[in-house]
Amino acid sequence: MDSATLWGTWELWGVLGLVSLATYVWRFAGATIAAHIDPDGAMFQWFSCLAYGMLAGLISRIILLPVGILDETPLIDRLAALAAGFLIFAAFKRQILPGMISAVGVFGVLAALRDFGVL
Amino acid sequence: MKPAGAFDDQRRAFRGGIAAAFRMPVWVVSASMMGFGSLARDSGVSFGVAVVSTATVWGLPGQIAFVELFAVGAPVLAIVLASSMANLRFLPMSISMLPLFRADKAAWRWRYLFAAMMSVNTWAMTLRFAPGMPEQHRAPYFIGLSATCMTVGVLGTGLGYYLAGTFPFYITVSLIFLNIMYFTFLFASVRQRNCLLALLFGAALGPLFHLISPEWGLPFCGVIAGTAAFLIDQRLGRRHG
Incomplete structure (x- = not known):
């Protein structure tokens, strides 16, 4: 790797600094608010629900309406992989690993077949 | 899997966090961060920035938004806003995790550091296992877990960046998809x-x-x-x- 690839421009580091700060803002605002939340109270439960709702929304959006690299794969591949994963997940009494591996396996094979021009 | 609440002391809770990380999270984190490293190189982001972004942003959707928007030459403000919004989840996440550490006075002073070390992975595991632990064991468990994941994530990013170009498209895209599927089934098991x-x-x-x-x-x-x-x-x- 040459030094430009290794280090990059100052502008790029500046953008990274801003992106990092813009992420720390959420984390640190949360840490400040957390001081007023009772871990046994209803507010604590409500914020857990908000977090789960937002995460589920983000993940389902990435699967159905991706931007960037995942957008270069067909929707049907992502859905087939997801369906296979949930089938195995249910068959294995809701264990994470079998579900995840079969979903990624199906996705990877489909993506490879398309790469090789078989599909 | 033995109940994660059963540690004898703080040192064992810390080691228990490291051990928990090695059960599954580190494999997923290293694989998906290798995918990110590879993506970062294809996007024209430097090695240093890619690796440091894993430690400082520490949230894949925000990092992906950053490198992909940078690659298409988006304005700085658009890059910052998009990656910040993609990482907005950290707000409710830290509000719903940090109160678990409040009873431990020594740990509570480090809450901003904990917020910076938190990922979806370590958040979900801490939320599930920490309430069953004595208060003074929660922070060591979280630190062991998170520090291990961060270390592996940074190494994975570097390795993925180094290996980029040797990966065919279907490998890179599968590594990114792995991360999404991990969270899908991690949450489906809630x-x-x-x-x-x-x-x-x-x-x-x-x-x-x-x-x-x-x-x-x-x-x-x-x-x-x-x-x-x-x-x-x-x-x-x-x-x-």
Whole structure:
């Protein structure tokens, strides 16, 4: 790797600094608010629900309406992989690993077949 | 898997966190960060920036937004806003995790550091296992878990960057997809009723709200799905499980 690839421009580091700060803002605002939340109270439960709702929304959006690299794969591949994963997940009494591996396996094979021009 | 709450002292809780990280999270983190490293190189981002972004941003959707928007030459403000919004989840996440450390006075002073070390992975595991631990064992467990994941994530990014170009497209895209599937099934295995409801509502509303507003869809989705789940769960009464 040459030094430009290794280090990059100052502008790029500046953008990274801003992106990092813009992420720390959420984390640190949360840490400040957390001081007023009772871990046994209803507010604590409500914020857990908000977090789960937002995460589920983000993940389902990435699967159905991706931007960037995942957008270069067909929707049907992502859905087939997801369906296979949930089938195995249910068959294995809701264990994470079998579900995840079969979903990624199906996705990877489909993506490879398309790469090789078989599909 | 033995109950994670059963540590004899703080040192063992710390080691227990490291051991928990090696059960599954580190494999997923290293694989998905290798995918990110490879993507970063293809996007024209330097090695240093890619690796440091894993430690400082420490959230894949935000990092992906950063490198992909940088690659297409988007304005700085657009890059910063998009990656910040993609990482908005850290706000409710830190509010719903950090109170678990409050009873431990020594740990509580480090809460901003904990917030910076938190990932979806370590958040979900801490939320599930920490309530069953004595208060003074929670922070060592979280630190062991998170520090291991961060270290592996940074190494994975570097390795993925170094190996980029040797990966065919289907490998890079599968590594990114692995991360998404890990979270899908990590959440599908959640058992608490109000959280499960929030997950179902969120999954249904997320894409819909994104179509209405790509910038503000996600926070609205979280608030509406989460609040509906919370209220319905309360209405259904105390029959968890």
